[in-house]
Amino acid sequence: MLADAGLPVPKTVVTESFDQAMEAVRKMGAVVVKPLFGSLGTGMVLVEDPEVAYRVFRALELGRYVYYLQEFLPHNNEDYRLFVVGGEVISAMRRRGENWKTNIACGAIAEYVEPDPVLSQLALKTAELLGADYVGVDILISHGQPYIIEANGIPGWTGLQSVTHVDIAGVLAEYAIRQVQLAINKD
Template identity: 40%
Template sequence: MKMGIISEEKDWITCELERAMIKKDITPIYIKPSKIASFTGMDIKFKHNKENIMDLKCAFVRNLGNVSNYYRFDVLKYIEYYIPLINPTEGLENAGNKYRTSILLNINNISHPKTVITEDIDKALIWSEKLNDCVLKPLFGNQGKGIVRLNNKNLISKINILNEFKKKYGVFYIQEFINNPNNIYRDIRAFVIGDEVVSAMYRVSDNWITNIHQNGKAEKCELTDEIIELAVKAKNATGLVYGGVDLMESSDGLKVIEVNGAPSWEGLSRVSDVNITEKLIDYVLNNLI
């Protein structure tokens, strides 16, 4: 049996997937998105070097490289007609676009922070004042890149920040800042496979940006009914097979901040009691192929 790992680069996650596949007598096939050729009106559909992608049982989507290259994502949609992708393209689109995520959380009545999305700089200014302590985020992006906190900024500073943000990103995604009731900077990353939260961690920092890639530290987090319910609902709402759901503690319970369709579990694996990679591959073997 062959399984694909779609990634422009090798990293800790792709190497973990490769290791776990080999352990289960599965042949891992690396597929660089930039090296895929697709064909129409012919007997062949896709080629990656000499490898026929149609021979794969499934493929894990990890890193497409140039995210502005829409062709690469369109190729995935074409491939998905023939083999399962983990995660599915629709789920990746939903989780990769913060506006789509917020809409789906709202439709499914999943607790999340007050959020305003607009292209209008005047409305963005008005709502940044109304929300007071709030965070400005790009619609697309992860690892805490490009986000700005607007607390304690005077009017001129806010206008300058919003103008620069508008030039760079075009759309304002403004979310209320959730103060942790324990007066610490931390959030929760819950890792969901199917309908199971397999592990969770606190991401703790001396800064309000708690991402592991921004020097946040992983600490073990015991699962609670509230974490499990919210994380599974959020993952399912976005249409993912597996996902990393970010939760914030607040004075009135947990709130979902983001859902990640290609999450890393390198930091989580250091504090987890389970082998997340093997759990993920077992789920795919038992449920998807």
């Protein structure tokens, strides 16, 4: 959906076919294999070697899993999380990891950053396209180009809350109350 709208995303292949998954590795080289349902970086695997891909994909095949593969983009072990509520970026952080995974739960460090205007526009457009009242948009920079790597419909914000002055829970609660009041007033 995001790619169809012209937003920058890594090349992505979603398939139930072992052969198509292997072909994706041959074409893209290194890929991040992601679970369809997951959080905190758990279950993501970086596959750079066709032999390893073969073994990983055969194991996934046994479980009848869907292959969700994203082209790996070098990113200096950092990315950005922008938190959007009600059509506004309320806060942002940079996450720096010891390796390619930049999830706080995987040991990355959160640093507050002022929301960059370019990244903010990407996050806002993502939320708009998804029809999301709130969303955490993860963006990495590779070779000077931003890429949206994920839009989290149930984003964790512990890391962000630890580095921002914004009361994220309060903002979400106030937004929800306003939405309920608008709905009541419509009737």
